[in-house]
Amino acid sequence: SQTIHQWPATLVQPVGSPLSLECTVEGTSNPNLYWYRQAAGRGLQLLFYSVGIGQISSEVPQNLSASRPQDRQFILSSKKLLLSDSGFYLCAWSVQVLFDSSYEQYFGPGTRLTVT
Amino acid sequence: EDQVTQSPEALRLQEGESSSLNCSYTVSGLRGLFWYRQDPGKGPEFLFTLYSAGEEKEKERLKATLTKKESFLHITAPKPEDSATYLCAVDTGRRALTFGSGTRLQVQP
Numbered sequence: 460s461q462t463i464h465q466w467p468a469t470l471v472q473p474v475g476s477p478l479s480l481e482c483t484v485e486g487t488s489n490p491n492l493y494w495y496r497q498a499a500g501r502g503l504q505l506l507f508y509s510v511g512i513g514q515i516s517s518e519v520p521q522n523l524s525a526s527r528p529q530d531r532q533f534i535l536s537s538k539k540l541l542l543s544d545s546g547f548y549l550c551a552w553s554v555q556v557l558f559d560s561s562y563e564q565y566f567g568p569g570t571r572l573t574v575t
Numbered sequence: 576e577d578q579v580t581q582s583p584e585a586l587r588l589q590e591g592e593s594s595s596l597n598c599s600y601t602v603s604g605l606r607g608l609f610w611y612r613q614d615p616g617k618g619p620e621f622l623f624t625l626y627s628a629g630e631e632k633e634k635e636r637l638k639a640t641l642t643k644k645e646s647f648l649h650i651t652a653p654k655p656e657d658s659a660t661y662l663c664a665v666d667t668g669r670r671a672l673t674f675g676s677g678t679r680l681q682v683q684p
Contacts, residue, residue: 493671502579502662502674503619518671549618563609564672566618 461486463567465550471573478523478537480570482550485531490552491562492533494525497547497569509533545574577602581663581675588682591652596678598663599645607666608646610639612659613677619662653682 462485472478484490491510495503505518507525515525522541526534533550548570553562578601588594600608607626611619623632625641632639636657638649648661660679664672 502676503664503672505671505673508671547616551618562607562666563621563624565621566611569616569618571616 461552461565463550463552463565465548465567465570467570468568469571469573471575472540473575474542475539478535478540478544478572480535480548480550480572482533482535482567483531484552487531487552487554489530490554492527493551493553493564494533494535495549495551495566497549499546503549507535540574542574545572547571577665577667577673579663579665579673579675581661581678583678584676585679586681588650588653588680590654590682590684593649593651593653595650596648596661596680597645598648598675600663600665602665602667602673604667605665606668608641609664609666609672610637610646610648611662611664613662614659622661650680653680655682655684658682 464483466481493508494506496506497503507515507517509515509527512527523537550567551564553564580599582597607624609624610622612622613619623639628641628643630641636651640647658681660677662674662677664674666672
């Protein structure tokens with residue numbers, strides 16, 4: 460069965476410090492991978508998605524970046540955090556259930572980031 | 576621009592009191608509509624995917640239905656453990672989902 464891991468689970472960082480969040484998926488190959496952010500009381504906002512190694516699409520221009528160095532590894536980074544970067548960061552992977560059908564997405568446990 | 580609106584924002588039910596959550600959407604082309612359950616501090620848990628108008632899916636006390644403009648999540652005889660935030664999302668072929676802001680459900684014993 461497939462499993463998705465995220466770490467760390469919680470993180471408190473000062474403004475201006477760097478960030479690195481990691482996500483790994485087990486039990487599948489060549490998954491689509493996603494980073495979402497969920498602000499308090501709001502829906503999930505897609506930040507990045509990747510369909511393969513080194514292939515990253517950005518949905519929202521900001522001071523965050525993403526990388527996919529290995530097939531089942533997805534990393535979210537920032538060189539200098541802002542207060543507005545606080546939130547709940549979720550990694551997800553997806554699989555196409557049927558040819559030309561929708562991609563069902565499954566989420567990891569999330570990382571709670573507080574920028575102080 | 577794709578839009579997903581969920582209502583109500585919050586719902587409080589007594590145990591056993593059935594109700595429905597609404598998800599209305601405005602999209603250019605729907606390839607799938609998803610329902611997720613999210614507990615506080617955790618990632619969303621996949622519940623259902625609906626692909627076409629008229630489709631229905633059930634899981635325990637939950638039943639999801641889909642029309643051309645909206646989806647309903649019916650909760651029959653809810654229990655306190657059904658308390659959570661329920662999220663609706665749509666896939667319009669971009670391989671990424673557009674989410675609504677969710678409905679917070681509280682079921683009191």
